[in-house]
Amino acid sequence: MGQLTIILARVLQAVPTIFGIVVVTFLLTRALPGDPAAYFAGASATPESIAEIRVKLGLDQSLPLQFVAYLQDLATGNLGQSISTGQPVATELLRRLPASLELTLFALLLSVAVAIPLGVLAAVKQDTWIDQVCRFIVTAGVSLPTFFTGLLLVYVFYFLLGIAPAPLGRLDMLHIAPPQVTGFLVLDGLIAREWATAWSAFKQLLLPGITLALFTLAPLARMTRAAMLQALASEYLRTARAAGLSSTRVLMVYAFRNAMLPIITTLGMVFSFTLGANVLVEKVFAWPGIGSFAIEALVVSDYAAVQGFVLSMAVLFVLLNLVIDTVYTLIDPRVRIEG
Amino acid sequence: MNRRELLKSAGALTAGAALLPFLKTNAWAQSTGTIVVMIGNTINSLDIHRPGTNRPSYQVAVNVYDRLVTFGTKKLADGSLSYDYDKVEPELAESWSLSADRKAILFKIKPNATFWDGSPVTADDVKWSFDRALALGGFPKVQMGAGGFVDPEQFVVVDAKTFRIDLKQPSKLALPNLGVPVAVIINSKVAKANATAADPWAAEYLHRTPAGSGAFKVERWDAGQQLIYVRNDKWTGGPLPGVQRVIIREVPASATRRALIERGDAHLSFQIPNKDAQELALNKKVKVVGSPIDNCLYVACLNYNFEPFRDQKVRQAVAWAIPYEQIFKQAAYGRGVPMWGGKSAKPATAAWPQKFPYSTDLKKAKALLDQTKFKDGFEVPLSYDLGEADWGEPAALLIQESLGKIGIKVTLDKVPGANWRTVALVEKKLPFLLENFGGWLNTADYYFYWAYIKGNLFNASNYDDPVVKKLVDETLHMEKSNPAYEAKIKQMLQKAFDDVPRIPLWQPTLESAMSPKMQGYEFWFHRQVDARSYKIV
Numbered sequence: 001m002g003q004l005t006i007i008l009a010r011v012l013q014a015v016p017t018i019f020g021i022v023v024v025t026f027l028l029t030r031a032l033p034g035d036p037a038a039y040f041a042g043a044s045a046t047p048e049s050i051a052e053i054r055v056k057l058g059l060d061q062s063l064p065l066q067f068v069a070y071l072q073d074l075a076t077g078n079l080g081q082s083i084s085t086g087q088p089v090a091t092e093l094l095r096r097l098p099a100s101l102e103l104t105l106f107a108l109l110l111s112v113a114v115a116i117p118l119g120v121l122a123a124v125k126q127d128t129w130i131d132q133v134c135r136f137i138v139t140a141g142v143s144l145p146t147f148f149t150g151l152l153l154v155y156v157f158y159f160l161l162g163i164a165p166a167p168l169g170r171l172d173m174l175h176i177a178p179p180q181v182t183g184f185l186v187l188d189g190l191i192a193r194e195w196a197t198a199w200s201a202f203k204q205l206l207l208p209g210i211t212l213a214l215f216t217l218a219p220l221a222r223m224t225r226a227a228m229l230q231a232l233a234s235e236y237l238r239t240a241r242a243a244g245l246s247s248t249r250v251l252m253v254y255a256f257r258n259a260m261l262p263i264i265t266t267l268g269m270v271f272s273f274t275l276g277a278n279v280l281v282e283k284v285f286a287w288p289g290i291g292s293f294a295i296e297a298l299v300v301s302d303y304a305a306v307q308g309f310v311l312s313m314a315v316l317f318v319l320l321n322l323v324i325d326t327v328y329t330l331i332d333p334r335v336r337i338e339g
Numbered sequence: 340m341n342r343r344e345l346l347k348s349a350g351a352l353t354a355g356a357a358l359l360p361f362l363k364t365n366a367w368a369q370s371t372g373t374i375v376v377m378i379g380n381t382i383n384s385l386d387i388h389r390p391g392t393n394r395p396s397y398q399v400a401v402n403v404y405d406r407l408v409t410f411g412t413k414k415l416a417d418g419s420l421s422y423d424y425d426k427v428e429p430e431l432a433e434s435w436s437l438s439a440d441r442k443a444i445l446f447k448i449k450p451n452a453t454f455w456d457g458s459p460v461t462a463d464d465v466k467w468s469f470d471r472a473l474a475l476g477g478f479p480k481v482q483m484g485a486g487g488f489v490d491p492e493q494f495v496v497v498d499a500k501t502f503r504i505d506l507k508q509p510s511k512l513a514l515p516n517l518g519v520p521v522a523v524i525i526n527s528k529v530a531k532a533n534a535t536a537a538d539p540w541a542a543e544y545l546h547r548t549p550a551g552s553g554a555f556k557v558e559r560w561d562a563g564q565q566l567i568y569v570r571n572d573k574w575t576g577g578p579l580p581g582v583q584r585v586i587i588r589e590v591p592a593s594a595t596r597r598a599l600i601e602r603g604d605a606h607l608s609f610q611i612p613n614k615d616a617q618e619l620a621l622n623k624k625v626k627v628v629g630s631p632i633d634n635c636l637y638v639a640c641l642n643y644n645f646e647p648f649r650d651q652k653v654r655q656a657v658a659w660a661i662p663y664e665q666i667f668k669q670a671a672y673g674r675g676v677p678m679w680g681g682k683s684a685k686p687a688t689a690a691w692p693q694k695f696p697y698s699t700d701l702k703k704a705k706a707l708l709d710q711t712k713f714k715d716g717f718e719v720p721l722s723y724d725l726g727e728a729d730w731g732e733p734a735a736l737l738i739q740e741s742l743g744k745i746g747i748k749v750t751l752d753k754v755p756g757a758n759w760r761t762v763a764l765v766e767k768k769l770p771f772l773l774e775n776f777g778g779w780l781n782t783a784d785y786y787f788y789w790a791y792i793k794g795n796l797f798n799a800s801n802y803d804d805p806v807v808k809k810l811v812d813e814t815l816h817m818e819k820s821n822p823a824y825e826a827k828i829k830q831m832l833q834k835a836f837d838d839v840p841r842i843p844l845w846q847p848t849l850e851s852a853m854s855p856k857m858q859g860y861e862f863w864f865h866r867q868v869d870a871r872s873y874k875i876v
Contacts, residue, residue: 038760046796052476053390083391085562086384086546096563151594159598166604167595168588169564173375286590288563296381299756 007322014318018311022074025310026067029303036083036301057083070307079311080304084297089308092293097312098183099170100289103281104274105184106205107212108267115217116263119224120256123232134221142218150211150284157207165203167285172200208285212278216270223266227259234258260331268324272317372583374857374873375605377590382566385557386545387520390477397520398867402568402585404523404551405576407432407446407465407502408514412861412872419628420861420872424781427514430576431460431524431552441509446502452575454526454552462502466494467527471540479521485780486516487816510816512780519779520865526550554580554871564589568870581859581874600625600852606875607853607860609868612729613672616850626855629848630862631676634786635777636692637730638841639721639738643801645770647713651838656711658697658839659704662741667845670733674850678843684836689828691783692846696836705745716746722763723773726756731773734844764796774799775847779864783828784814790841791831800840807834 037054054060058069073080079089122134157164165172170185177185178192186205189198231237232255240250279291290309297305384392387400411426432446452460470491472479483489487510495503506513516522525545533544549557554576555568568585588605590596597615600608601624611619611627620627641648641657648654663679681694708714721738723731732753739749749771754762763769776797778785788811789795793803810831817824835841849866859872 035761038765046481049477049480056390056476084383084393085381086389086391087562092562147592151592154595154598159602162602166599166602168590168599168604173586173588283591284595286564286588286592286595288561292591293563 007326010322010325011318017318018314021310021314022071022307023067025307026070029301029306030063030066032298032301036303039300079308082297082302082305082308084300084302084305085293089304092305093290093308093312094183096288096290096293099287100275100278100282100291102170102184102186103205103208103212103278103287103289104271106209107216107274107278108271110209110213111216111220111270112267114213115220116224118217119221120228120251122221122225123228124251126229131225134225138218138221141214141216144214145280146211146215146278147280147284149214150208150281153207153211154284164207165200167207168204169286169288170201170204171197172204175200204285208278208281208287211281211284212274216274219266219270220263224259224263227262228255231255231259257331261328264324264327264331268320272320275316276313372875373586374582374584374607374870374875375586375588376607376609376868376870377588377596377599377605378609378868379589379591379593379596381563381589381591382560382587383562384546385549385560386542387523388472388475388479388540389542389546390475395867397865398587398869399549399557399566400520400523401863401865401867401869402555402871403549403553403557404525405431405452405460405553406518406520406522406524407448408435408518409577410515410518410863415630415862419630420859421630422861422863424515424633424864427518430518431465435514442506444504444506444513445497446504448500448502449575450500452552453573454529454550455556455571456526456529456550458526458528459499460524460552461499462496463499464527465502465524466491466496467530468523468525469494471525472521475540475542482519482521482779483516485785486510486513488513488516508816511782511818512785512816515780520867524552526552552576555585558584577871580871582870585870585873587868597852600854603854605854606857607851607868607873609851610866611850611852613674613848613850616674616852617672619852624855625852626857627850627852628860628862629674629850632777632847632849632866633781633864634692634779634783635775635847636678636841636843637671637675637734637773637775637845637847638843639734640769640772640774640800640841641839642767642770642772642799643803643840644768645719647711647717647719648770648800650711650713652707652711653713654839654842655697656704656707656745657742657747658695658842659700659707660742660745660747661697661842661844662699662737663697663844664699666734666737669737670730671845671847675848676846678845681836686829686832686836689783689825689832691786691828691832692843693832695839695843697839697842699741701741701744708745708747714746716748718748718750719771720750720752720769721771721773722752722754722769724756724759724763725753726759727773727775728753730847734773763799767799767801769799772799773844774841777847781864782819783831784811784817787811787831787835788815791835798840802838802840804834804838807831810834 037050037057037059058066082089082092085092118134122131125131154167158167171177175197178188178194178197181188181191185201186198189201237250237255240254276291278289279295281287282289282292294306294309297309378395380395382396382399384396385399386392387397407430408427409430411423411428412420413423415421431448431452433449435444435446437444448460448462454460469488472483473491487506487508493505495505497503529550530541530545534541554571554574556571557566558569559567566587570580570583593612593615596608599605616627616629619625639661641654643649667673667675667677678692678694680698681696684696686693721735723735735751739751742749763772776790778789787807790797791802791807792798792811793801810827814824814827849862851860853860856875857873858876859874861869861872863869
């Protein structure tokens with residue numbers, strides 16, 4: 001089977017999963033306590049005004065009817081209207097997802113750049129001071145809650161030292177957003193050749209990025225260290241050394257390449273939970289991301305928004321797993337995707 | 340170089356290509372022309388009539404639209420500014436007059452009043468806007484009803500510049516209710532041009548694109564991030580605003596807002612936690628203003644559905660056992676107006692809110708409880724809204740501890756925000772709860788109407804008393820100048836003192852922190868940003 005057919009088959013496999021998710025989120029949102037009609041009618045509403053709003057939201061219909069209407073909308077690509085933000089859910093997600101993705105990807109990039117060398121060094125120089133430093137950073141990274149590290153960084157770099165820009169979202173107030181191409185402001189700024197805007201966006205990205213990176217550092221560094229230790233102790237490595245290959249080649253080609261599979265798996269997992277878990281960082285840095293949108297929606301029982309969020313996350317995860325599987329085959333030719 | 344230095348230098352505009360983005364937004368063109376305001380929640384619509392529009396969005400109605408009338412300004416004892424409920428002033432109306440039987444109000448619209456597109460404001464626009472508030476239902480309809488406006492027939496176009504409201508009965512609440520955020524005047528020509536058969540009131544269009552005559556226009560709205568107002572230089576509703584541009588930034592974390600205001604990167608942090616207010620008040624670089632919220636009380640409600648609370652002596656015992664001082668210190672951080680320790684058991688004036696004649700006296704409480712059949716104590720859950728946990732939690736813990744001393748065992752029950760309204764206010768089934776109702780229209784009878792009449796929403800205590808009901812019926816629409824008014828209000832307060840279905844803890848304040856350079860900050864009953872009076876010196 002060609003690569004393309006395999007990928008297609010994988011996408012098809014995801015369809016039942018996604019349908020299941022659609023059903024479950026639909027039922028779960030309805031099972032949530034709280035009445036959105038009452039909520040949106042406001043504090044001093046009368047029973048009649050609540051009933052009027054219920055009709056407007058289509059919540060006076062029976063559940064199966066609501067579900068059919070929802071499916072019909074989905075089929076036409078309509079995710080519905082978010083009542084809390086008053087925007088179509090699709091627009092809202094498209095606007096917010098890039099913000100979260102930019103932050104998460106940047107944080108992961110930072111995290112990988114630090115965690116992998118650190119993990120490799122810690123494995124190679126096991127039980128030396130480097131290993132201890134690695135252990136310390138990793139423990140600190142997981143045990144400090146992100147909102148705390150975020151606030152601490154804001155306090156030191158913005159409040160006390162004044163080097164960091166004001167933690168006010170993705171762009172300084174001086175700048176306006178460049179025309180949207182990728183949705184990543186730094187890249188869009190570069191594409192539009194607005195250097196100052198790109199630089200400003202990058203500066204805004206630094207503190208929240210570091211905060212998230214600190215948090216994601218731990219699993220990556222630990223996994224790198226463990227995988228490297230395993231690889232270093234393996235027989236093929238002893239053979240490679242005995243065959244007189246240079247130690248760099250042994251380390252980077254034979255040990256590291258073999259250690260990469262679990263690292264990639266961890267990376268995928270870390271990526272998925274970071275995307276959802278950066279709500280607190282978004283709050284501290286006023287980042288207009290998808291996490292805070294979902295939380296707000298959940299609090300007010302904004303059904304369409306919650307469903308749209310879960311659905312988009314599910315699709316994202318499916319895509320992510322696909323990418324990771326494909327990357328596996330590139331790293332290790334022995335791995336085959338079963339169609 | 341930080342932003343402020345950059346702005347201070349008058350030559351910033353010529354500073355070269357590195358500052359090009361600066362030219363683009365123009366937002367900071369004059370350092371005294373722009374005000375940056377931070378709010379903690381998010382604006383979800385530019386149309387106050389739309390179902391689902393949240394409270395923070397009401398500020399758009401205030402800044403961008405005009406009403407027929409507005410309220411004057413008064414100086415409070417601490418020197419801060421507040422709206423003046425007793426002084427109704429013209430906004431779009433030039434003048435008005437009451438008919439002899441006080442059942443019709445005739446408005447003359449300002450001859451020079453125009454919408455942003457240059458078209459004149461006419462009585463048709465007023466009628467269309469008020470009809471819309473009723474037609475779209477929900478909160479706007481309820482609020483219009485508070486002034487006695489329930490039927491589109493009541494809104495009459497006399498001629499292009501004359502508009503009349505017919506009342507079903509004379510009411511002192513009618514005129515002030517035309518000054519609330521809901522009673523906005525919309526450019527009906529623009530709205531109708533954008534209406535569709537499915538959406539005759541242009542809710543879809545006005546949700547994103549305001550069409551008004553107000554002091555500010557919306558220059559830009561990035562939902563979930565910021566809203567930028569720019570001044571309407573042809574405004575006829577009042578004195579031209581002191582600033583050219585207002586940037587409303589949504590910053591969810593209060594710690595971040597605090598860092599920004601302390602660093603001086605924003606001019607105003609609107610509505611801050613009491614704890615921050617207490618601490619920032621000691622900071623010389625920031626000015627903190629706390630304004631008592633009119634007609635609003637934080638109270639503990641005792642539900643008549645719960646057997647022990649049907650006994651007046653039990654309710655009074657609870658009122659004597661509440662640790663008011665401690666709650667005020669630890670839940671309100673000392674910011675608010677005490678509502679306990681009144682000198683006399685009889686209301687001396689008809690002022691509202693006023694101190695109730697209770698304070699913390701456990702001996703008295705125990706003695707009262709001993710006279711009832713519940714002298715051995717009982718168990719009761721105390722509920723509070725998780726969305727109000729910042730004051731609810733400490734207050735509930737202190738009440739729990741103190742009531743324990745007279746034998747009432749209190750358990751704590753936290754209710755999630757989305758549920759609160761249903762269980763506490765609609766079903767009214769919580770035996771003992773913390774509540775925070777406040778009325779926009781600032782009269783005692785209005786508060787009593789909502790909170791002391793059986794079946795009305797904020798009467799979470801299920802209080803039902805024929806005397807109070809009669810008094811509220813008589814006073815709700817009665818003019819304050821009526822000689823009978825004050826005596827009746829006093830009688831009503833006396834019942835509230837004796838029966839205590841609601842035990843006031845304190846009157847809350849709206850706290851805001853601002854740069855010392857900022858002036859013109861004014862408290863409004865709607866508790867939202869009204870940037871029309873803001874100035875930078």
